[in-house]
Amino acid sequence: MKTLMTLALAGAISFSSLANDNNDDLMELSAVKARYKTVNVLLKEGVGEAKIAIMDENGKKLHQRKVKQKGSDIIIPYNMEDMPCGEYQVEITTDDERVLYTVSTFNRSIPVEELPLMAYGKKLDDNTVNLAVIGLMEPGVDVKIRYKNNDRVLHSETIDTPEGFRKDYYLEGVDADEIYFELHDALGRTKYIHM
Known part of the structure; x- marks a missing residue:
């Protein structure tokens, strides 16, 4: 009985560490970059269903959408041309994790x-x-x-x-x-x- 409990406990720990490995990697499975006044959100294979929210520097939500990532990496562009240049926050949330990125938009200087x-x-x-x-x-x-x-x-x-x-x-x-x-x-x- 003691061996069975030890085996069950070891299995539970290894299963929870596997589940954690998949969910703890949201930061590794996503990236956010700004290029001038476009913010690109990258979701790599394995993210699954996620919510993406764009917020101003004070945390006020400007836009939110659900995305279902299937199979391959996807890039979701956000056009910020109508918004002032500055700092924005991008929040990516799944059922298990939440990551927050900060990006700065800027105008392209014209030669x-x-x-x-x-x-x-x-x-x-x-x-x-x-x-x-x-x-x-x-x-x-x-x-x-x-x-x-x-x-x-x-x-x-x-x-x-x-x-x-x-x-x-x-x-x-x-x-x-x-x-x-x-x-x-x-x-x-x-x-x-x-x-």
């Missing part, structure tokens, strides 16, 4: 080369046009005034002022509606301005 060249043209009268270029990171803008009907260059110059400039162009014998500006800055950005 200067990808930003548009900021330039504006305004017709002041039939023969005068004002050109304004702002927000230059490096001085140097090639300005070409071209005819609309044949793309021939009417005037060309390079302006090397830092940050930007404003200039009036008087078009002798040419109507402002007959031309357009072609601009190229030192970073390789281009802008066309039609009157």
Whole structure:
């Protein structure tokens, strides 16, 4: 009888340790990462059914859903574009365990080369046009005034002022509606301005 009790106790301990091994690994079977304003929740094979909750930094639930993970790993993306950048908590809960992750969302910084060249043209009268270029990171803008009907260059110059400039162009014998500006800055950005 004593041997039977010892065997039963050993079996119960080993079974509970096996069950614990499966359930204690929720942290190992899941991961949460933020990439800019997207939060990706990874649930690996073996998680089963889980609840995922997205909370703000104060613990207020913003979104919750149930997920049933079957067979292979799954990634659940959460688009946070409408939310401010900052710290968020992601809670993953199963019947046996709960894990809490903290992630930070942030805006993707846009390289200067990808930003548009900021330039504006305004017709002041039939023969005068004002050109304004702002927000230059490096001085140097090639300005070409071209005819609309044949793309021939009417005037060309390079302006090397830092940050930007404003200039009036008087078009002798040419109507402002007959031309357009072609601009190229030192970073390789281009802008066309039609009157």
